[in-house]
Amino acid sequence: MDSINGLDILIVDDDPDDCLLLQEALQENMVVNQVLIKHDGEELLDYLQHCYRLPGLILLDLNMPRKDGREALTDIKNNPNLRSIPVVILTTSDASEDVQQSYESGANAFITKPASYSGLVTLAHNVRSFWLETAVLPTEYDIR
Template structure:
């Protein structure tokens, strides 16, 4: 999950625990850190420190590199482009929705205003993206 708001990150973690999901959730605070994580750069050099995510939850409005820029980079990278990206943001702007899908987002969700709503979203994301949908395998070292 890439989100600069510590409260939103904490709520997401609590919602995952409340939903009884077993999936590990890792956090980065902006698009720059997200790209370092995905490319295994800097403090994320070791594969154990940056396992490939099965799904990216991406906020749009972050410092340094916003979600739109990170989404563009992810979807233009031959190794990363297959990772599903769910935009999870406070924006309801039609421009953000259209631009996100145009950049390759797999889904656009406006953050719920209640904790219960967030728990519901987490459950739906888990069911859809982690239980129903067949995701591509992680590329082998010779493909990366």
């Protein structure tokens, strides 16, 4: 089975358990796109600057060590070579200031992480349905 849209999904979260559970929830929803994992904003930006093919979707946590998701989002959206990558904030926060700041910084969506695995499976279904099947995403990036 080919990946949907041929795009890679990049999960950026410092919690390895959250990454694994989200990856499993995506697989349970038949998302066969390559899923890459980075654990902080520094790793994310280093990857984006040196990768051969940019991801089609970034699921970004806010609270991480070294460079947090807020800083990474700002860096991505201020870079003309990266700004068209859709970035979905996926975090435990539901603070109105985090929501507001994320959208002001260019986030394409803000989602509070569900508390249960079944909620995560539903979230993965919604990610597949909207971001991979409904939305038209850029397929080619001029990164150099």
